[in-house]
Amino acid sequence: MGTEKPRRWRFTWETQSHIPILKLFVFNPSVNPLAQCNDLKFDLHFEKSLLNISWSEQARVSLAVPLPRVLVDLESPLNFRVSDDHIEVKLSLLLPVDHPIVSNFISDLLPEDEVGAGDSTSDFLQPLSMDSDAKSLSSEGDVHFYCRTCSFQLTRRPIRSFLDMPSVNWTEAADNWFGSCCCSFGGISERLVLNYVQSYACVEGSCLLNNASVILCKDDVVGCQCVGSDLMRQHGDHKLSEDAINLGVCHDEDDGSFLVHGNDATLCSPRFKKEMNDYEERKEDEQEIKNSSCAFHGHDFTDEVDPSNGCCTRSVSVSDGMAGLLADQKSFLNGYLGNVFIFQSPALSKEVEWIEFTCPQCSCLLGAYPSANGLDPSDGGIRLLKCYISTSLPVSSSGDLFRKYKLEKMFANHLLESATNELSFQTGIRDLKSGSMMMRITILNPDSWCCSGYCFESYSAVLFQKVNLHPVIKVLFSNCCDNPEIMRNSDEGETKRQADEVFMLKPLIKELIRCLDSTGDTFPSSFSSSRGFILSSIHR
Numbered sequence: 001m002g003t004e005k006p007r008r009w010r011f012t013w014e015t016q017s018h019i020p021i022l023k024l025f026v027f028n029p030s031v032n033p034l035a036q037c038n039d040l041k042f043d044l045h046f047e048k049s050l051l052n053i054s055w056s057e058q059a060r061v062s063l064a065v066p067l068p069r070v071l072v073d074l075e076s077p078l079n080f081r082v083s084d085d086h087i088e089v090k091l092s093l094l095l096p097v098d099h100p101i102v103s104n105f106i107s108d109l110l111p112e113d114e115v116g117a118g119d120s121t122s123d124f125l126q127p128l129s130m131d132s133d134a135k136s137l138s139s140e141g142d143v144h145f146y147c148r149t150c151s152f153q154l155t156r157r158p159i160r161s162f163l164d165m166p167s168v169n170w171t172e173a174a175d176n177w178f179g180s181c182c183c184s185f186g187g188i189s190e191r192l193v194l195n196y197v198q199s200y201a202c203v204e205g206s207c208l209l210n211n212a213s214v215i216l217c218k219d220d221v222v223g224c225q226c227v228g229s230d231l232m233r234q235h236g237d238h239k240l241s242e243d244a245i246n247l248g249v250c251h252d253e254d255d256g257s258f259l260v261h262g263n264d265a266t267l268c269s270p271r272f273k274k275e276m277n278d279y280e281e282r283k284e285d286e287q288e289i290k291n292s293s294c295a296f297h298g299h300d301f302t303d304e305v306d307p308s309n310g311c312c313t314r315s316v317s318v319s320d321g322m323a324g325l326l327a328d329q330k331s332f333l334n335g336y337l338g339n340v341f342i343f344q345s346p347a348l349s350k351e352v353e354w355i356e357f358t359c360p361q362c363s364c365l366l367g368a369y370p371s372a373n374g375l376d377p378s379d380g381g382i383r384l385l386k387c388y389i390s391t392s393l394p395v396s397s398s399g400d401l402f403r404k405y406k407l408e409k410m411f412a413n414h415l416l417e418s419a420t421n422e423l424s425f426q427t428g429i430r431d432l433k434s435g436s437m438m439m440r441i442t443i444l445n446p447d448s449w450c451c452s453g454y455c456f457e458s459y460s461a462v463l464f465q466k467v468n469l470h471p472v473i474k475v476l477f478s479n480c481c482d483n484p485e486i487m488r489n490s491d492e493g494e495t496k497r498q499a500d501e502v503f504m505l506k507p508l509i510k511e512l513i514r515c516l517d518s519t520g521d522t523f524p525s526s527f528s529s530s531r532g533f534i535l536s537s538i539h540r
Contacts, residue, residue, distance in 0.1 A: 010454055017448075029085075032084055073092040086526070140391070408539050
């Protein structure tokens with residue numbers, strides 16, 4: 001049986017963590033409830049999970065609103081308030097929505113077909129937890145990665161080794177733990193950092209993990225012919241045969257010649273000789289690194305400490321070792337080659353360009369890789385975002401270990417971390433390549449639960465409409481691309497407010513803006529009080 005076509009009256013249920021109050025907002029942009037809705041009456045049908053609202057206009061008008069799965073205190077009175085642009089109703093709850101008893105109650109009542117394909121009830125109702133996936137992936141044995149959009153297999157061979165990447169500020173953490181001086185534990189800290197950096201490499205058959213992405217060796221990724229594809233992109237849209245593309249044929253606009261790279265590479269253009277020679281040298285360096293283990297092996301530091309004075313006898317050799325690091329290892333040491341999802345300004349380098357990596361089959365964005373010359377990965381690694389890939393087929397099924405990752409939830413996780421660690425509830429998001437401000441966002445409430453939809457005019461329609469509260473963050477956001485005035489004043493404003501500032505790939509920012517725009521009509525227009533900002537919410 002089909003449901004009633006959505007009407008222009010909208011509803012939004014909202015509650016807060018740890019607060020046993022449930023609010024309902026009913027509104028219609030073309031109606032003034034204060035002037036037009038007379039003799040309001042409310043009938044709560046808890047057994048049918050719906051609330052009926054009626055009033056007198058020219059005739060009696062009735063709306064049916066589905067009730068989310070909560071424990072309502074039926075003995076408490078229902079309170080309401082009427083404003084110019086909405087009707088607000090308050091219900092008392094027996095327990096807050098995030099109470100374990102309520103969660104278990106909802107889990108028992110929630111049919112699998114309402115949770116969604118591949119989602120467990122805990123994934124459906126609880127905020128995203130971005131813990132390490134190394135243990136769960138290792139327990140799977142051989143793992144392939146797939147494009148979540150078209151199910152294309154992205155890995156040439158199974159991945160068997162999974163290692164966690166350190167946090168961006170891992171060198172600072174080592175100094176804080178052992179001390180940053182050259183004495184005693186300070187020497188251990190320097191040695192630990194140096195050995196870890198020297199052992200860092202993207203090795204075939206291995207996968208490096210951080211909270212938002214995976215890093216695979218470019219030789220393990222299907223369709224990753226970085227030198228050929230990027231040179232072709234840089235040198236224009238020339239019509240080459242399929243065989244030429246497979247061989248990596250690139251056109252030189254200066255002299256009309258072509259560059260062919262492969263096992264029997266022939267350089268037909270002097271312009272490319274230096275580039276390809278540099279490329280071969282980097283390949284040799286990478287091969288040397290691959291011969292070593294990615295994991296940091298235990299090191300005996302006792303022979304490096306002089307018991308008489310407690311100072312390290314090899315402090316000079318440590319400095320020499322730091323100076324002898326490869327370029328990509330230095331970038332890793334400085335935090336430049338880590339998380340491809342969100343970059344803090346201290347972790348940006350002018351020497352590193354991030355090149356987007358797309359699915360070879362459907363061309364959807366999957367991630368990016370760092371490059372020092374705009375051609376191939378600096379460290380041989382391709383970063384794939386967890387929200388765009390799957391670990392099994394069908395994608396997003398129960399066996400997919402990345403099914404819980406969604407772009408908006410990952411971004412919400414960052415906002416909460418920033419608010420906790422930096423005490424900043426305002427964030428400016430800039431384009432990673434151009435540095436221009438694209439979006440500003442302010443956290444209003446990080447502990448909201450809400451759901452929204454359209455009201456119905458018949459009981460039969462509501463019986464087939466089930467709603468569930470989801471954990472969200474209430475925010476004010478502004479699309480700076482559509483508001484030139486805000487973009488012009490963004491730099492000065494961010495400085496005055498001491499807002500957190502991050503950099504992201506442009507397609508990711510645009511997708512977040514679309515997501516926030518889609519929930520921008522969840523609340524009445526009077527709730528968006530700030531000029532140029534829209535009240536919205538983002539799932540966490």
